[in-house]
Amino acid sequence: MSTSLNITSATADPALLDLPWELPLDDWADEYIAALPKGISRHLVRFAHLSGHVIAIKETTDEMAKREYEMLRTLQRLDVPCVDPLAVVTNRRTYDGDVLNSALVTRHLKFSLPYRALFSQQLRPDTATRLVDALAVLLVRLHVIGFFWGDVSLSNTLFRRDAGAFAAYLVDAETGQLYEGGLSNGQRENDLEIARVNIAGELMDLEAGGRIDEELDPITVSNGIVAAYRSLWKELTGSESFSSSERWRINERVDRLNDLGFDIEELAIKTTEGGTTVRIQPKVVDAGHHQRRLLRLTGLDAQENQARRLLNDLDSYTAKYGRKAYDEEMLAHEWLAKVFEPVIRAIPRDLKGKLEPAEIFHQLLEHRWYMSQEQNRDVPLAEALSSYVEDILRHRRDEATVIEPPTGAITMAIAVQDAASDDEDWRLKV
Template sequence: MSGSLNIQAAMVDPALLDLPWDLPLQDWPDENIATLPKGISRHLVRFVNLSGYVIAVKETSDDLARREYEMLRTLQRLEIPCVEPVAVIAGRTDENGAPLDSVLVTRHLKFSLPYRALFSQSLRPDTATRLVDALALLLVRLHIIGFFWGDVSLSNTLFRRDAGSFAAHLVDAETGKLYTGGLSNGQRENDLEVARVNIAGELMDLEAGGRVADEFDALEISERIVAQYRTLWKELTGWETFPNQERWRINERVDRLNELGFDIEELVIKTDESGTQVRIQPKVVDAGHHQRRLIRLTGIDAQENQARRLLNDLDSYSAAFGKPHLDEEAMAHEWVSTVFEPVVRAIPKDLKGKLEPAEIFHQLLEHRWFMSQNQSRDVPLAEAVSAYIDDILRHRRDEAMMINPATGMFTAPIDLRPGDLEAAVDPADGDDWRSKV
């Protein structure tokens, strides 16, 4: 290795030193490269195998690498969904002593995919809409903490399946800036307009390549992020006025926020001089209401919608088999040991990389409901597990680490296909599927 490397790392992994830092990233040997689907980037990015996991290596200037590294660490501390920063490596030189660009190293987010990898022959409007909705929620979360993104786009986002929806994770924080005093309306609107224009361009690019369904309208879908963002922002931060005798609406507002997945730190409540009108405004503390409850009760870490679905199953189990002497925590422990863990253990080892355990459990519940509907009987869980593994899971592509074909082109179908479980699932249906049986 030529030169003297300067490594700033958030995690210690000596294997970093074994990588060929004296070569330009584009010249790294195939033995180091993990061929994963990736989005469009202004910088060269390559996925690299390291100590049994995968990292993303991005060549950029030293200043930009260090700035983005620190920003990602800050966002992680604020519990914003984003990629995990690993290191900044500077001082690189080639074998002749010529300087090479610094690199930012991040850890590949398991079970995540760029938007272009979430379809095969054509992107359907409902899939694109769910991606945009996920990005709108991420943008709202960022703005609440005072983060100005500056380059909002589908390309700068990774998506993970989340119980029929998607969860968005920030990938590129190069243009971002955190304002401790919060963002002005102008800054928020700027981010929102950038998002609308970028999304329209990305989807129109797919249209030009014939990679969307015939009924696809890129402009209409790109406009959706504006409407979805404004609805979420108003619900999370807006004032609400109502007559004094309707104070039950305070609890109703809190319930709506919890249903969106947000907890609140405090409520600002004001009354007028006559005492006939009440105004309330919530102060949102963070997203992840259901995630936190699920972790507290079971120790299972899942996406927000997955957590909501698992909690519904837990609540249904408690209602059906609850014992007077057991509290909520004890019932949750029993549900994990008698329902959730047996399902996870039943997944064959060679299929465990298909989906996250929480997503598998969610899809299993849906599959069991469809089986029960089609057969007009309550299908036992064990029977549903076997059918789901053989009929659905075994035919999916691994999403823990999506490997491309040797050509480097992404061709295998990833998202919803005719006959897939999710294609038949309406996320607007009630969360407790067993109420329909």
Template sequence: MSGTLSITSAMTDPALLDLPWDVPLEAWPSEHIAALPKGISRHLVRFAHLSGHVVAIKETTAEMARGEYDMLRTLQRLEIPCVEPVAVITNRTDADGAELAPVLVTRHLRFSLPYRALFSQTLRPDTATRLVDALAVLLVRLHIIGFFWGDVSLSNTLFRRDAGAFAAYLVDAETGKLYEGGLSNGQRENDLEIARVNIAGELLDLEAGGRVADELDPVRISDGIVDAYRNLWKELTGSESFGVAERWRINERVNRLNDLGFDIEELAIRTDETGTTLRIQPKVVDAGHHQRRLLRLTGLDTGENQARRLLNDLDSYRAAYNKQAQDEEMVAHEWLMRVFEPVVRAVPPELRGKLEPAEIFHELLEHRWYMAQQQGRDIPLAEALTAYVNDVLRHRRDEATVIGPPTEAITTALPSIAPDTSAIPVHDPDDEGDWRLKV
């Protein structure tokens, strides 16, 4: 390696020096490469192993690498879902002294996938709609902080499963710009039109390759981001007026935003000249309402929809054991120890890379409910877990690190190994009351 190599990094990881920066990225030896599915990119991107993690390495120019690195760090400080920047590597040369392209290094987001890897054979309309809805939420969050993306697309986004929905994470920020004074309506509409056109093109490309269901309409799906974005933007930032006698609508607005997963740090309330009409408008909106509550109560860091689902289960647990009057944090700790953690521990170790623990718990509750509907009886949690692991989880592909063709269905049957469900508490109905899931 040339002695002029320059590494800019906020992380003090000496292992960065062990990667073959004096070799063109396309020629890196296989022992350094991690086989993960890649999205479509105008740049050469490779995944590599680094200190027990996986990083994405993208060839670009020195100016663009430094600009994107700084932007991603800023977005992280603003708590925007995005990939974590690791380093910028410049002054690369090969063994003969020839210049090599600078690279941007980012940490791979575990359990995340590019949109093309989220379906096995054909993309169904409901899956496409959920992806577009997740991207609309991300775009709204970016616009609220004054970020103009400039290249909104499914390809520049990673998706993680979030309790039956998806959470979107920004991957490519090289065209983005942050405006301190916020975005104009024209800038927001420009980004929205870029998103609509890019999504339509991506879905039409899949359609041309026979990769979408017959009933999927790429144009209709892409138009959906416009409606989803505008509805959410209006709810989060729009003002509304009502009579003074309807002051209850203030709490209703706040609760509605909380249900959407957002918190209000400030609410502007004004009266008209006659004092008979109130006008309210959210001033600062923060995403992650349920995430923060779950983290505060249990220490679990999950997706927003996952947090909402786990909190619903916690509330059902409190109601079933008549613990509403008890300290919320103490009951949450009890639920964590008696319900959530035993389920996670009972999943066989070789299957824990399939999904995140919170997503496994969500799917288990779904599976338990379907079993109850089919069999017409209450299903004990341990019985539901055994069935879920053997009938569902065992046949999912590993999403922590997906190996092989991302759109190829898994056909190899895995050996049947029953999970250890002995750690899951089975409550005696005559003792404390039999806990039942409330959906």
């Protein structure tokens, strides 16, 4: 190993020194490589094993690697969904002294998939719409903190299942720029247009390969991000005026934002001189309303929609078994010990990597509901769990780390087990 090698890392992991940095990334031996599906990138990206984890390594220039590393760390501090930056490796040289590209190292996001691995034979319109909606939420969150992405696309995003929807995570931040004073309307519209064009191109590429449903129109789906973005942006940042006798609309606005998964840290309220009109406008909006409540009550860290679903079950438990002497935190602890944790412990060891625990619990509740509807009775949770494990979960692919088959044919590997996961009626298939 060349003694000039420099590693800047957020976490001290000596195992980084054991990787063959003196070789071009494309020449690394299979013993180091983890064969996971990855998105399209302008740079060479490969997955590798490190201390029992999987990391993503991207070869790029020294300047770009350092810049993206710092940008990802900044976004993490701002609580933006993005990959975890681990290290920047510079001054790479071969044993013969030839200069090699620097490398950016990030941690692989467990239970996440690039959009191309989220479907089997054909991408369906409803799945494409859900991916675009998730990307619209991510873009709004980035714009709220003043981040201009500059290369918005499905390829630069990872997706995790989120209780029937998807949660989007930023992967590539090399073109991004953070503006302390916020973004202008022109900058936001520029990012939005980049997203629209890139998504249309990505879907057209799939269309040319016969990989999308005949009913899916790439232009219509790509235009959907514009509508979804503007609707959410208006709800989060738009001002609202009403009569002073309708002050209940203040709480209504806050409730609507909470339902969308956002909290208001500050709300500007102005009245006219005559006191007849009230004008309100959110000043600081923070995402993850249900996530934070679930984390506070139970210690569970879940996606926003998963958290919403778990909280609904917690609230139902409280309504059924709640005792006046118990406060919310005590009831949440009881629900966690008597309902959630026994379900997760009951999942066979060989199936625990199929889905995140919160997603398993959500899908179990859905499965139980469908069983109860079909059988016209209240199916016990234990009975529903046995059915769910054997009829559904056992036939899913693992999503903790989706290993690419030796042939490289990712879609064939997941086709049998996930052929209908894009269907809203997933209960008998996923």
